[in-house]
Each structure stands twice: as structure tokens, then as C-alpha cells.
Amino acid sequence: MQHVELRNIEKRFGSTHALRSANLELRRGEIHALLGENGAGKTSLVRVLFGMIQPDAGEILLDGMPAQIESPADALDKGIALVHQHSLLVPAFTVAENLLLGDRDAFFLSPSKRDQRAADWLERYGFYLDPKTRVETLSVAKQQRLMIVRALSRQVNLLILDEPTAVLAPSEVEELMRLLDRLRGEGMSVVFISHKMEEISSLCDRVTLLRGGETVLSQPLADLNVRDLAQALLGTDPPPPLQPPRSTPGELALRLDDLRAPGLQLSLELRRGEILGIAGIDGNGQDVLEEILAGLCVPEKGRLELAAPPVGILPGDRERSGFIAELSLAENLALSHAAEPHNSPLYRSALGMHWLLSQKLERATRAAITRHQIKGSARDLAGDLSGGNQQKLCVARALGSNPQVLVAINPTRGLDLKSTRELRNELRAHAEAGGAVLLISTDLDEVLEISTRVEVLFRGALSPLDSAEPSRERIGALMLGGTGS
Amino acid sequence: MRARSAIAPLMAVLGALLALACMLLLLGHDPWAATLALVDGAFGNRHAVETTLLRTGPLLLIGLAVALSFRAGIWNIGGEGQLYIGALVATTVATKLTSVLPLVLIAGMLGGALWSGLAALLRAHRGVSEVLSTILLNFIAVLLVSYAVQGPLQEVRGTYPQTDALPSAAMLGVIPGFQRVHWGLAGTLVLALFAWRFLFYSAAGLRLRAIGFAPRVAEYARVRISREIYQVFILAGMLAGLAGALEVTGVTGRLFRDLSAGYGFTAIAVAMLARLHPLAVVPAALFFAGLDTGAAAMQRVAAVPAVTVRIVEALVILFSIGFALPRRKA
Numbered sequence: 143m144q145h146v147e148l149r150n151i152e153k154r155f156g157s158t159h160a161l162r163s164a165n166l167e168l169r170r171g172e173i174h175a176l177l178g179e180n181g182a183g184k185t186s187l188v189r190v191l192f193g194m195i196q197p198d199a200g201e202i203l204l205d206g207m208p209a210q211i212e213s214p215a216d217a218l219d220k221g222i223a224l225v226h227q228h229s230l231l232v233p234a235f236t237v238a239e240n241l242l243l244g245d246r247d248a249f250f251l252s253p254s255k256r257d258q259r260a261a262d263w264l265e266r267y268g269f270y271l272d273p274k275t276r277v278e279t280l281s282v283a284k285q286q287r288l289m290i291v292r293a294l295s296r297q298v299n300l301l302i303l304d305e306p307t308a309v310l311a312p313s314e315v316e317e318l319m320r321l322l323d324r325l326r327g328e329g330m331s332v333v334f335i336s337h338k339m340e341e342i343s344s345l346c347d348r349v350t351l352l353r354g355g356e357t358v359l360s361q362p363l364a365d366l367n368v369r370d371l372a373q374a375l376l377g378t379d380p381p382p383p384l385q386p387p388r389s390t391p392g393e394l395a396l397r398l399d400d401l402r403a404p405g406l407q408l409s410l411e412l413r414r415g416e417i418l419g420i421a422g423i424d425g426n427g428q429d430v431l432e433e434i435l436a437g438l439c440v441p442e443k444g445r446l447e448l449a450a451p452p453v454g455i456l457p458g459d460r461e462r463s464g465f466i467a468e469l470s471l472a473e474n475l476a477l478s479h480a481a482e483p484h485n486s487p488l489y490r491s492a493l494g495m496h497w498l499l500s501q502k503l504e505r506a507t508r509a510a511i512t513r514h515q516i517k518g519s520a521r522d523l524a525g526d527l528s529g530g531n532q533q534k535l536c537v538a539r540a541l542g543s544n545p546q547v548l549v550a551i552n553p554t555r556g557l558d559l560k561s562t563r564e565l566r567n568e569l570r571a572h573a574e575a576g577g578a579v580l581l582i583s584t585d586l587d588e589v590l591e592i593s594t595r596v597e598v599l600f601r602g603a604l605s606p607l608d609s610a611e612p613s614r615e616r617i618g619a620l621m622l623g624g625t626g627s
Numbered sequence: 628m629r630a631r632s633a634i635a636p637l638m639a640v641l642g643a644l645l646a647l648a649c650m651l652l653l654l655g656h657d658p659w660a661a662t663l664a665l666v667d668g669a670f671g672n673r674h675a676v677e678t679t680l681l682r683t684g685p686l687l688l689i690g691l692a693v694a695l696s697f698r699a700g701i702w703n704i705g706g707e708g709q710l711y712i713g714a715l716v717a718t719t720v721a722t723k724l725t726s727v728l729p730l731v732l733i734a735g736m737l738g739g740a741l742w743s744g745l746a747a748l749l750r751a752h753r754g755v756s757e758v759l760s761t762i763l764l765n766f767i768a769v770l771l772v773s774y775a776v777q778g779p780l781q782e783v784r785g786t787y788p789q790t791d792a793l794p795s796a797a798m799l800g801v802i803p804g805f806q807r808v809h810w811g812l813a814g815t816l817v818l819a820l821f822a823w824r825f826l827f828y829s830a831a832g833l834r835l836r837a838i839g840f841a842p843r844v845a846e847y848a849r850v851r852i853s854r855e856i857y858q859v860f861i862l863a864g865m866l867a868g869l870a871g872a873l874e875v876t877g878v879t880g881r882l883f884r885d886l887s888a889g890y891g892f893t894a895i896a897v898a899m900l901a902r903l904h905p906l907a908v909v910p911a912a913l914f915f916a917g918l919d920t921g922a923a924a925m926q927r928v929a930a931v932p933a934v935t936v937r938i939v940e941a942l943v944i945l946f947s948i949g950f951a952l953p954r955r956k957a
């Protein structure tokens with residue numbers, strides 16, 4: 143018997159038909175991949191299963207019995223937990239407080255007993271973490287592990303993970319896979335959403351493919367390899383990998399000369415026509431570098447020299463820095479012009495102020511939606527877009543003011559196969575058209591695929607690679623702090 | 628979406644009125660008669676309508692100031708104090724310097740801006756929360772006015788704690804067809820329209836909303852947050868200061884201690900009920916002004932204590948907050 147069955151689920155949000163006829167059959171103790179393009183309805187479908195949204199039509203069966211899932215609390219009672227992509231922990235609380243939040247029995251425990259209980263849960267899933275640590279000091283990966291352990295501590299038997307690996311480094315992905323594999327051994331069912339074919343093919347038992355809110359394929363993964371999967375998703379053969387831009391590096395576009403800031407000490411030169419790839423594991427100074435490039439942080443020594451300011455910036459944390467969920471798509475695009483409206487075509491000055499030309503904005507937004515293939519319309523709230531489409535909106539914002547220098551930090555995070563390729567192509571085109579791209583990414587494959595030059599960021603310092611064809615192994619070693627030779 | 632956003636405030640008003648009815652029943656009054664007396668007292672005759680409209684003006688102006696401040700994430704509740712300083716400066720200028728009306732009004736706006744600017748300075752340089760500073764500045768403003776009308780600005784006769792009457796050149800004209808409603812009210816309506824265009828269709832308005840929603844995203848968009856914060860404080864202070872100037876030049880003709888009937892505080896309820904939308908501030912201000920005017924009539928006619936209306940005002944705030952919250956957080 144199936145553990146969970148979702149039959150012909152339908153859901154509309156206003157005029158958007160997010161789910162048309164989505165089906166999902168989940169067996170007990172399997173890891174089930176949920177695959178589909180950006181905006182296909184993956185997040186919506188698992189939100190139905192977790193009781194966050196109520197479907198307009200369709201049936202939910204739990205262990206063969208028709209069921210209704212009224213709310214997330216109800217879902218937890220029925221043994222279903224969803225781990226969101228972004229953190230839903232209380233930053234100022236400790237690990238133990240977060241872990242036992244909402245646990246009625248733990249409410250009256252003394253702090254030391256509570257810490258002990260939290261430590262027991264953590265240890266049970268091989269996660270050695272001091273229960274007294276405050277959550278805001280933890281890395282993204284650790285926060286995610288904590289959310290998983292919190293879900294498990296509620297005695298669930300179905301764990302849903304919405305793009306858990308998007309923010310993880312390769313070694314952290316492996317750790318997560320080992321944990322999921324172990325949970326499967328203990329009889330846990332898992333729904334796993336990801337855009338990465340390799341992960342799906344090495345971890346999952348079966349796959350369900352959504353397209354436009356409909357289930358178009360559901361089958362065991364044993365019959366499919368990575369290529370088949372990509373083919374099923376794209377509908378065509380996957381294209382060959384891209385090449386670095388063909389342009390030759392020209393004049394200087396950006397320079398950081400002996401720059402010093404907390405946890406950062408580096409020099410860097412970026413020229414027009416090139417993509418400079420900066421590879422590195424998260425937490426090696428990328429955040430501070432991003433803030434300096436964005437102008438949020440003034441370095442202790444040295445400064446940001448730009449031939450044609452300002453830079454266009456595609457932030458690493460889109461939820462926090464990339465867009466405003468409560469504003470429409472059009473307003474988010476206009477915001478990039480609002481700080482300097484005098485030289486923007488979207489604003490007209492009168493009465494000593496700058497007034498929006500609504501029709502121009504509407505047209506510009508529609509052009510951006512078409513160019514970046516965003517699934518949504520100009521008036522939709524940015525917060526209602528799917529994760530991948532939010533990322534595309536950030537791309538549109540970064541490119542909106544035609545910057546010479548584009549800083550892209552983990553630009554393809556959350557993008558599907560096709561959009562990933564298109565964005566990388568766009569970065570190449572930017573360089574080939576005389577712009578300069580600084581690509582800061584934790585994804586080594588991405589850096590190697592399209593960079594003219596590669597440098598490695600480790601503990602706030604850069605190691606340039608002089609050889610024309612740096613080997614993967616050498617870069618990998620440098621990322622871990624080795625000498626690379 | 629648009630249509631639905633009007634429902635919550637209406638529910639808040641209805642809910643509060645229902646609660647009032649229940650309360651009146653419990654107190655042994657006839658709720659229907661009391662409500663009729665209230666409505667009649669607010670809108671039932673020419674005199675009542677004009678009183679209500681005159682009260683709408685300051686509520687509207689400060690309601691706009693509160694809406695703009697709150698939208699930017701600035702909890703400026705100093706409207707009352709800014710109104711008083713606006714009135715004080717306008718009166719001083721009109722009685723001592725010049726009776727050119729536009730200059731008097733501008734002086735009032737500058738007075739309000741000075742008072743809110745103090746809160747902005749304290750926040751920017753000393754990290755003092757504006758909630759605290761604006762409340763304290765309210766007290767200081769009221770006391771300053773109190774001192775002025777008993778000291779340096781007291782009328783020549785020296786009988787009452789009030790200033791001399793403003794020169795008639797410094798007084799606003801009455802709109803033809805009315806007996807007391809002055810041109811300032813018309814100007815106020817234009818300002819509401821302007822605030823709406825400003826908030827939703829200007830670069831500065833977008834920056835203002837952006838820093839309220841997500842300051843970090845605004846910073847990434849190269850918005851200079853501290854500058855924006857100053858601007859919002861100044862703008863809000865000017866609106867409240869103008870309310871004070873209009874009060875002396877359009878209604879009272881002189882400054883005295885209890886110039887404001889708590890407009891600066893009621894305006895917070897006005898802005899909340901309007902869900903911080905400048906155009907919705909107009910009917911919300913009218914509603915609260917009507918409540919205030921009708922309360923006296925209700926007390927007279929139905930013998931219901933006017934303070935019950937204060938309870939309704941508080942309930943409207945609570946209900947507006949309650950209905951504004953999303954039912955379930957996604």
C-alpha cells in the first residue's frame with residue numbers, strides 16, 4: 143500500500159493555475175524525487191501535503207485512507223514534516239530552545255534538563271552541536287540540519303525537503319545524503335526536491351516529474367541515468383557544456399588593491415570582456431566581499447575602484463538582499479532606479495521630485511519578464527513567485543541599470559537546468575559585449591564552465607591560478623587550503 | 628485584492644460599533660437610540676457637519692504623517708507635539724513678525740519639522756528610539772505652549788492664558804457656502820492626493836516603502852537609509868506642523884493651551900484604520916471626527932457618557948490590527 147497518495151490535485155492562485163492535475167504516489171521507506179522546471183508547482187504540491195495550502199480539488203490519501211490536512215500542526219500530528227529552504231528558526235534562541243520549541247512536554251523542563259533532551263536528539267542523528275549555541279551563529283548548513291532534527295524529534299514518518307541542497311557545499315550535500323540514506327533504512331519516507339540530476343540519481347528511488355502543474359512522469363530511478371533524467375525534464379537532449387566567453391580581456395573595470403576588512407585580505411583586478419571566477423567554500427569571506435562590492439561595508443584599508451560605477455549585483459542571499467516580497471515585480475525593478483532617478487528613463491522630474499512613468503515601467507517590466515522568462519506578471523507580488531523565478535527577478539534587477547561590472551554570487555542557486563544554462567549564457571554575453579563579470583560561486587563546476595580566469599578564495603585570501611588550464615583537483619585542493627601543487 | 632483590502636477596515640468599524648452596542652445594552656441604554664443620536668450629532672445638521680469637517684482636517688494631516696512614517700518603519704507618534712510647535716511658531720510669526728498667510732503656514736510647517744527633526748537627530752546620533760523621544764517631545768511641546776501663553780505670548784490684556792487674536796490678514800478664508808469651514812481643508816484634501824501619488828508613484832516614495840519593508844534590500848539598491856529617515860521625519864513633522872498652523876489660522880484665531888483635542892493621538896488610529904493608505908486616510912479621518920463630534924450629542928440626547936466613544940476608538944484600533952493580520956502565516 144502507498145504511504146501517501148495525492149490524486150489530481152488542483153490549485154489556483156488568482157489567475158495562476160499553479161497545480162492542474164498533480165499526482166504523487168509515495169511508498170513507505172522510499173526517497174522520492176520531485177522534479178520540474180521553475181514554477182512547475184513542486185513547492186505548491188508539498189505545501190498542500192503539509193497543510194499550508196488547501197487544494198481547490200483533488201484527494202489526499204494517507205495509508206490508503208482519504209484524509210484532510212488542515213494545517214501544518216495537523217500535518218505534524220499525522221507524521222508529516224516539511225523543511226523549508228529558508229531558515230524558520232528563531233535566531234536569538236539557542237539550539238535547544240529552537241529544537242524543543244512547540245514541544246509541550248519540554249515547556250516546564252529546567253534549562254539543564256532541556257539542554258540534555260536536545261543533546262539526546264542531536265546525538266541520535268549524529269549531529270554533535272552544543273545545545274547552548276545561539277542559532278544566529280550557525281552556518282546555513284547547520285541550521286538546516288537543526289531544522290531536520292527538529293522535524294524528526296516530532297516523531298514524523300514522512301520528511302519533505304524543499305531544495306535542501308541549494309545552499310549546501312558539496313561535502314555538506316554528502317553528509318545530508320548519508321543522513322537521508324540512514325533514515326530510509328529506518329523506514330522513513332522522504333520527498334526530495336532538487337534541480338540537480340546527480341543528487342537525484344544517486345540518492346532517490348523513484349521520481350515524479352511535474353510540468354506546468356501536471357504530473358507527466360512517475361517511475362523508478364533504476365531505469366534512468368542522469369542523461370535520461372535531464373532529457374525527460376528538458377524534453378530534448380541536454381546541450382553540451384558552455385565555454386568561457388570568446389572575448390579577450392580589455393581595460394580595467396574593477397580593482398581592489400590590498401583590500402583589508404574583517405576576515406578578508408586580498409587584491410583583485412577585473413577587466414572588461416572577461417569572467418573572473420572566484421571559487422571557494424562558503425564562509426571564506428564571500429559575505430564581506432559581497433558587502434564591500436555592494437557598498438554596504440567600508441573596508442579598513444584599500445578601496446573599491448571602478449571604471450564605471452555602480453556595479454550590478456546579484457546577491458548571494460536573495461531572500462535577505464535581493465528583492466522585496468511585499469512589492470510587485472515592477473516595483474522591485476523600479477527600486478534599482480529609485481536611488482538615482484535623475485538618470486533613469488523610468489522617472490520624470492517635476493515639482494522638485496522624480497515621478498514614475500508607469501507605462502514605461504510596465505513596458506520595461508514586460509520586457510524583463512520576457513527576456514529572463516520569469517513566470518509571473520508585472521503586478522504580481524515578488525513574494526508570490528516561485529523560488530527560481532525570484533532568482534530570475536534578482537537577475538533582472540542586477541542587469542536593469544546596464545552596469546558595466548556585474549557581480550554574480552551563486553547566480554544559479556535554485557534555477558532549473560534550462561534557466562541555469564540560460565543565465566550562464568547571459569553572463570558570457572555580458573562579458574562578450576564589453577562588460578565584466580565577477581562570478582563568486584561555491585559551485586566549482588559552474589566556475590570552471592564559464593570563467594576566463596579562476597581564483598580561489600580561502601580564509602579571506604585569493605590564490606590566483608596562473609596556468610591556463612587549471613585542473614579540477616588543483617582547485618579543489620586550494621579550496622580546502624592546500625597549496626594546490 | 629484591491630476590493631478585499633477595503634473589507635478589513637469596514638469589519639473593524641462594524642465590529643467596534645457592535646461592541647459599543649453590547650456595552651450600551653449592558654449599561655442599560657438603548658443602543659439604537661444612542662447610535663442615532665451619535666450619527667445625528669455628527670452629521671444631522673449644518674452646524675454638526677461643519678464641526679465634523681473642521682475636526683477632520685488635523686486628523687487627516689497627521690493621519691498622513693503617521694501613514695508615511697509607519698510605512699518607512701518609523702514609529703513616529705509625536706504628531707501631537709509637532710502640531711503644538713507648529714501652532715506656536717505660526718502664532719509667533721503671525722503676531723510678532725508678519726501677517727502674510729503663506730509665510731505663517733510655512734513657519735508652522737518648519738516648527739513641526741524642527742520638532743520631528745529633534746527625534747530624527749536623537750535616533751541618528753544617539754540611537755534613541757523614536758517611540759520614546761516623540762512621546763517625551765509631546766510633553767515638552769505641550770508645556771512649552773502652556774508657558775508661552777502665560778508668559779511671553781500672553782494677550783496684552785493679560786486676563787486669559789491665551790495669545791492675542793491673529794491679525795485678520797493672517798486668517799484663512801471660509802469656503803463659500805460654509806460658515807466656518809476654511810480653505811485649509813480643501814488644501815488638506817489636495818495634500819492627501821499628493822501623498823498618495825508621492826508614496827506610490829515617485830522615486831522617493833518607493834525608497835520610503837523599501838526602507839520600511841526591507842532596509843537591506845534598499846541598501847543594495849544604493850538607497851541611503853539615514854538620509855531617507857531624516858526626510859520622512861521632516862515630512863511628517865511638516866504635515867503635523869501645518870495642522871497646528873491651520874488650527875490657529877483657520878479655526879481658533881489664537882493659541883491657547885488645549886488647542887488640540889488629542890488629534891495627534893487619534894491620528895494614529897486614523898492611519899491604522901486606513902491601513903496606512905493616504906487616500907483611505909480621508910474617510911478614516913472623517914469617521915473619527917464624526918465619532919468625536921457625535922459623542923457630545925449622544926451624551927446630551929441619550930445620556931450616554933461621551934467616554935464610551937473613546938472606548939470605540941480604542942476598539943477600532945484593536946480590530947484594525949486584528950483584521951490586518953494574515954490568518955495563517957505561510
Ligand SMILES: Nc1ncnc2c1ncn2[C@@H]1O[C@H](COP(=O)(O)OP(=O)(O)OP(=O)(O)O)[C@@H](O)[C@H]1O
Pocket residue numbers: 155156158159160178179180181182183184185186187517518526527528529530531556558
Ligand atoms: N501564494 C501564491 N500566490 C500567487 N501565486 C503563487 C503563490 N504560490 C505559488 N504561486 C505560483 O504558482 C506557480 C508554482 O509555484 P511553485 O512555487 O510551486 O513552483 P516550484 O515548482 O516550486 O518552482 P521553483 O523550482 O522555482 O521553486 C508559480 O507560477 C508561482 O508564481
Ligand SMILES: [Mg+2]
Pocket residue numbers: 184185186304528529530
Ligand atoms: Mg519551489
